[in-house]
Amino acid sequence: MTRTVTMAAATAGHAEGGSTLNAFDNALLAAGIGNINLIKVSSIIPPDVSIVELPKIKPGALIPTAYAAATSEVPGETVAAAVGYALPDDPAKAGVIMEFHGVGTREAAERAIEAMLDEAFRVRGETMREMRVVAVEHTVERIGCALAAVTLLAEEDLV
Amino acid sequence: MTRTVTMAAATAGHAEGGSTLNAFDNALLAAGIGNINLIKVSSIIPPDVSIVELPKIKPGALIPTAYAAATSEVPGETVAAAVGYALPDDPAKAGVIMEFHGVGTREAAERAIEAMLDEAFRVRGETMREMRVVAVEHTVERIGCALAAVTLLAEEDLV
Amino acid sequence: MTRTVTMAAATAGHAEGGSTLNAFDNALLAAGIGNINLIKVSSIIPPDVSIVELPKIKPGALIPTAYAAATSEVPGETVAAAVGYALPDDPAKAGVIMEFHGVGTREAAERAIEAMLDEAFRVRGETMREMRVVAVEHTVERIGCALAAVTLLAEEDLV
Numbered sequence: 001m002t003r004t005v006t007m008a009a010a011t012a013g014h015a016e017g018g019s020t021l022n023a024f025d026n027a028l029l030a031a032g033i034g035n036i037n038l039i040k041v042s043s044i045i046p047p048d049v050s051i052v053e054l055p056k057i058k059p060g061a062l063i064p065t066a067y068a069a070a071t072s073e074v075p076g077e078t079v080a081a082a083v084g085y086a087l088p089d090d091p092a093k094a095g096v097i098m099e100f101h102g103v104g105t106r107e108a109a110e111r112a113i114e115a116m117l118d119e120a121f122r123v124r125g126e127t128m129r130e131m132r133v134v135a136v137e138h139t140v141e142r143i144g145c146a147l148a149a150v151t152l153l154a155e156e157d158l159v
Numbered sequence: 160m161t162r163t164v165t166m167a168a169a170t171a172g173h174a175e176g177g178s179t180l181n182a183f184d185n186a187l188l189a190a191g192i193g194n195i196n197l198i199k200v201s202s203i204i205p206p207d208v209s210i211v212e213l214p215k216i217k218p219g220a221l222i223p224t225a226y227a228a229a230t231s232e233v234p235g236e237t238v239a240a241a242v243g244y245a246l247p248d249d250p251a252k253a254g255v256i257m258e259f260h261g262v263g264t265r266e267a268a269e270r271a272i273e274a275m276l277d278e279a280f281r282v283r284g285e286t287m288r289e290m291r292v293v294a295v296e297h298t299v300e301r302i303g304c305a306l307a308a309v310t311l312l313a314e315e316d317l318v
Numbered sequence: 319m320t321r322t323v324t325m326a327a328a329t330a331g332h333a334e335g336g337s338t339l340n341a342f343d344n345a346l347l348a349a350g351i352g353n354i355n356l357i358k359v360s361s362i363i364p365p366d367v368s369i370v371e372l373p374k375i376k377p378g379a380l381i382p383t384a385y386a387a388a389t390s391e392v393p394g395e396t397v398a399a400a401v402g403y404a405l406p407d408d409p410a411k412a413g414v415i416m417e418f419h420g421v422g423t424r425e426a427a428e429r430a431i432e433a434m435l436d437e438a439f440r441v442r443g444e445t446m447r448e449m450r451v452v453a454v455e456h457t458v459e460r461i462g463c464a465l466a467a468v469t470l471l472a473e474e475d476l477v
Contacts, residue, residue, distance in 0.1 A: 003380065005378065005380070017278065018274065018275070018278045019271070019274070019275055019278075021257060021258070021259075021275055022275055022278045022279065022282075024201075025255075025257075025275075025279055025282075026282055028201075029282065029283070034283075035203055035253045035283075036203060037200040037201065037202065037203050037205075037223060037311070038200065038201045039198060039199075039200055039223065039357060040199065040357075040358065041355040041356065041357055041380065042342075042346075042355065042356045043355065044353055044354060044355050044377065044378045045378060046355075046376075046377060046378025046379070047377055047378060049378070058205075059203065059205060059206055059252065059253035060164065060203045060204060060205025060206060060208070060253045061205070062162065062164070062200065062223055062311075064355060064357065064380055093377065094353045094377035094378045096343075098339060098343075099339070100339075112337070115336065115337070116336070116337055116339055116340055116343075119335065119336045119337075119340045120340065120343055123340075123343075123344055123347065124347070124352075124353075152355070152380075176437065177433065177434070177437045178430070178433070178434055178437075180416060180417070180418075180434055181434055181437045181438065181441075183360075184414075184416075184434075184438055184441075185441055187360075188441065188442070193442075194362055194412045194442075195362060196359040196360065196361065196362050196364075196382060196470070197359065197360045198357060198358075198359055198382065199358065217364075218362065218364060218365055218411065218412035219323065219362045219363060219364025219365060219367070219412045220364070221321065221323070221359065221382055221470075
């Protein structure tokens with residue numbers, strides 16, 4: 001794209017909803033990204049990108065995002081979603097994002113992400129400068145969703 | 160993206176095909192969007208976007224689109240797909256798009272979309288200026304697909 | 319998008335991994351596209367696009383890509399992924415990309431793609447100038463992935 005990604009921000013949220021899509025929408029709102037257009041990407045942080053706290057994004061902006069969502073209609077079930085990123089020692093190299101969703105706890109999702117990032121760096125022959133995992137769990141009342149995301153942002157996306 | 164979305168257009172189509180992917184491709188052609196590249200988005204109409212009838216789009220253009228497709232290989236089964244959008248009273252706020260696909264009739268898909276849009280506006284604390292649902296059903300002969308979509312268009316996408 | 323696609327490049331790869339997502343990541347690396355952001359598209363080659371060998375792409379670039387991936391955790395199982403494209407006689411018309419993934423051999427995947435492209439051209443009333451299928455299979459040891467992709471590239475994506 002002609003868009004220049006200069007920032008990445010991770011976030012997570014969870015919610016109930018009247019349908020699985022509303023639960024997903026409500027989890028996006030809880031995560032602060034419910035009024036933008038997510039474009040799913042797999043899943044690289046470009047070199048020279050700053051990690052930032054989630055900024056205020058223009059409503060309806062088209063935002064490349066690596067995300068994972070776990071929805072369930074089983075009352076009492078706990079679902080979890082996590083994303084994590086790792087940045088290499090060499091700032092000219094790309095970072096890697098991994099996503100996880102499934103039945104289980106936040107801690108299990110975090111461990112899954114860490115193992116995936118470790119492998120991604122091992123196979124690339126890179127050493128990590130920094131790793132961060134953002135995870136969330138949700139115990140379903142009726143219909144619920146756990147959502148975690150890394151947004152890839154350009155200056156023009158911000159309010 | 161650096162792209163500026165200024166128009167949104169809803170459409171729907173249904174078709175048989177020799178494979179599920181051909182049925183999907185044929186449903187896209189029936190809907191008038193078979194020769195463009197759909198990029199799936201979830202699912203917001205930016206502020207100040209005009210709702211238009213589906214215009215002629217450049218072949219191969221990369222078009223952010225909220226869509227739902229129901230495919231089936233069960234002869235006699237009826238599947239439906241629907242999209243709907245709702246726009247807020249406050250034109251500076253974003254609109255919301257919801258998608259539905261599944262076994263069932265067009266009417267059931269429409270009702271599902273209406274309920275989802277109602278909830279999306281209730282949780283946002285917005286009141287609706289306008290709501291529209293586009294739905295289609297397909298009764299399968301051999302392999303069929305029902306498809307509904309809202310395309311988000313920029314001036315440069317048009318022929 | 320404001321991006322101008324001028325090149326398309328097909329590639330494929332397969333790999334084992336410690337998780338299904340790592341197997342997918344490793345298959346992307348094997349295919350030469352492991353350090354970019356894939357944006358899934360369905361699935362058109364714009365007119366006047368050159369078919370090229372996969373060039374060196376900027377790390378983290380956002381690349382519209384038609385792709386298919388088959389992952390399996392069943393040791394001994396053979397999975398296959400394939401993409402194919404067909405270009406029309408009329409260079410002002412768009413080409414079509416089809417994707418396939420599933421349990422089975424590379425040859426079966428290739429035949430499936432050919433049949434899908436034949437149908438796509440028949441329903442469009444176009445005749446083919448050129449067809450190419452890229453397919454790969456993987457026999458699973460523990461967790462494996464077969465991946466095939468057509469990337470849609472602009473000049474600014476290249477190193």
